Amino acid sequence: MAKFSMAASNLCVAIVALAAVAAAAVGEAAAVEHTFVVSEMKMTHLCNETLVTVVNGQLPGPAIEVTEGDSVAVHVVNKSPHNITIHWHGLKQRLNCWADGVPMVTQCPIRPGHNFTYRLNVTGQEGTLWWHAHVSCLRASLHGAFIIRPRHAYPFPKPDKEIPIVIGEWWSMNLAQLAKNMEDGYYDDSSSATTINGKLGDLYNCSGVVEDGLVLDVEPGKTYLLRLLNAALYSEYYVKIAGHEFTVVSADANYVRPFTTDVVAIGPGETLDALVVANAIPGRYYMVAVGGQAPKPDIQIPETRSRATVRYAIGAGNGDEAAPPVAPEMPDQHDFMVSFNFHGNLSSLNRPGSPPVPATADESLFVVLRMGSICRRGRLSCKRSGSKESIIVETMNNVSFQLPAVAAATPLLEELYYDHRRNGTVGGSGLDQLYTLPDRPARPFNYTDRALIPWGPNEAWLEPTEKAALARRFRHGAVVDIVFQNAAMMDTDNHPMHLHGHDMFVLAQGHDNYDTVRDVARYNLVDPPLKNTVLVPRLGWAAVRFLADNPGVWYMHCHYELHVSIGMAAVFIIEDGPTLESALPPPPVDFPKCDQQ
Structure with missing residues (x-):
């Protein structure tokens, strides 16, 4: 891939900025461009000098400010020693899953010394969102605001x-x-x-x-x-x-x-x-x-x-x-x-x-969020409850997420796209290794039993779990209900569950264990809030509903870094719709390749 010219970029940004001002004067959509140079720099706080990965030498990084309907291009130039992707948190990315920025789910990462341009569409969204690296822990220093102002009035x-x-x-x-x-x-x-x-x-x-x-x-x-x-x-x-x-x-x-x-x-x-x-x-x-x-x-x-x-x-x-x-x-x-x-x-x-609240759901999932453990070095049995023989993981319905082994070469989104074009005849891909997210946990228990909070011995029998490429497929246009149940297993943190590419109607939240008969009657189908990140309360539950109408492979995960890093995640695969206007288009011609050196 050709290196990005910083001099050309600066001239281009200046020209586009003038065009954006002229367009704003007549209320037209503008083309907005930014250049993000990712590099390491030393910063001193608390008497310590720390090497920090930042964008354009700033912490937080630069804010992107646009008007609803604008088109946005962000040129990411990776001068850091790390593989980088940028996720545009909360942008729906309609028919644009390629720009979602999740390594090996939607794209190969941008390697050191390389660049990639994210092209974004902000039509139909207003308010405050943000961008951040989707690389483990680096979002602590690689992040910034993404502000979309209304074209007319607040x-x-x-x-x-x-x-x-x-x-x-x-x-x-x-x-x-x-x-x-x-x-x-x-x-x-x-x-x-x-x-x-x-x-x-x-x-x-x-x-x-x-x-x-x-x-x-x-x-x-x-x-x-x-x-x-x-x-x-x-x-x-x-x-x-x-x-x-x-x-x-x-x-x-x-x-x-x-x-x-x-x-x-x-x-x-x-x-x-x-x-x-x-x-x-x-x-x-x-x-x-x-x-x-x-x-x-x-x-x-x-x-x-x-x-x-x-x-x-x-x-x-x-x-x-x-x-x-x-x-x-x-x-x-x-x-x-x-x-x-x-x-x-x-x-x-x-x-x-405003989008109407779908009256009924086509599919319903009950997803328990909790800790578990796996044995080190692939052993089948080991000591649990904080023993060094086992590793604590986070799970959804007792499965801890890991990417398929063969996904090291091709992102899941590319495999899905080309699989569809081959009429599903692909073999040996990461799609073959996906494990279906169950409708409900295989082993029910009293999810909010406080006796399960301390490590051992009460919770030890519930700890064994497995790691897999957890996924769920939805037909285009399906209405999906999910009840997230927070379980008291070794911790009781709330869980901010973030779904890429979609907003979720938050129908209700509650304390203790979810009860279908009792709690469905509490659902707000009139004016529930729409969120891309839903906080599942401590020792409680949250019920959400979303319309699966944006084709692609979308990450669903807890936004606590520890939790997602150790497995509280899944991929939601949304199938193409019946028309060209509801099907995922091809990847960008300059899409990053995993074999870049």
Whole structure:
């Protein structure tokens, strides 16, 4: 593949930028281009110099800002030593699964020294999404906002200013080593700090010198649209601003019925849009993000927390500027009802053109999310419950995901595409090694039995599991119901389940074990929220419905990095529709090859 010319790129971007301005002036769709140079650079925090993989020398990476209907081209130039793919989190990628960016599921990775251009379509979507590397752990430093503004008007008063708020983590350790630790069965690593827009904030210091924190300058009476996204590897976050309230207007780039709250809860992978009015007494106020975690007997990690400062403009009657900023009273990090209640408040803002909720489902799955274990070195029997003879894995219906062995040469999406064109006569491919995700677990148990949380001996009989290329095929146009049941097996974290290429109607959520007779009656079929990432509550369940109308091979996985890295994932194969307009087109001519050197 030819190397990408940076000089040509800069000229092209300048020309396209001028064209985009002209197009915006007449309300026409624009062609937007970005160049992402992926490289390593040294950054210093907490008195340590760390080698970090970043885009264009930035952390977070550059925000992509477009208008609904634009076309987007992102030239990724890989100058890092790592294989790279970029996933456009929440973009539906209609008939464009080739650009979804999952290594060996939808594409061969971009090798060091090579480049690839992602061509994206943002028609029919508005709001805040994001992009990130889909390479184990590297998304901690390779991520940024993806903002799609409406072509006409917001369904709420236009804010005076829009501000992206990216919650992330700073890792002093090497992220590639972190990924290797996960693969080797060591899970006790934790981040060094929480960040807001890449800054650690004044809760952290290096030899007595506090770290820089984000400062948001506001003017009295003005309204600000905060575009929040959680790019952290591990934690859901509770966010508050002292003396202020949020009016939540969108979640996962879908408008919601506005509601006001003093705290928002945002899980890994989720995005939220919230209006904040600068209507407090002029002064300085802390915005605090604190990471939630399950209480004991779950394994505890150090509390994760950061804060930024909301500062009223000088001359606005700030009072004593030497006084410390006002701090909010934060929820307890173990209080999962904050998250449960927040997500339960979300409902769709039904507008003309909003997708209708399908009245019934064609297929129904009951998927239990839990830990298990496999024996090391392929042994059939071994000691469990934390023994070094076994490795802990995450599972969906007691199967832990791994790519097919032969998928090292050809991504599953390419195999599916060419298999269809050969009328299904392919042999020896990764498709032959797919294991069908069962409708329900083979071994039912009391999924929320608290006695199963500690490692051994009560849960030992449930631990044995298997690894396989877990998949499920759906005919084009099928309506699919999934109940995700969170199980108390060695941990009780909530699970932010992310489906690529589709939004899901969140019909209901609940505590304890799902009961079909009781809980189906609670389904919201009028205005359920549409989400691409659904938080399955701790010791509870969430019921979703989606329309399988986007052909391709789409990843479904938990967005906690540890969980997806050790197997809480599957691929959903959506078949072609009956017409050319509903069938997957051929791959791009410059698609990455796996044999690149």
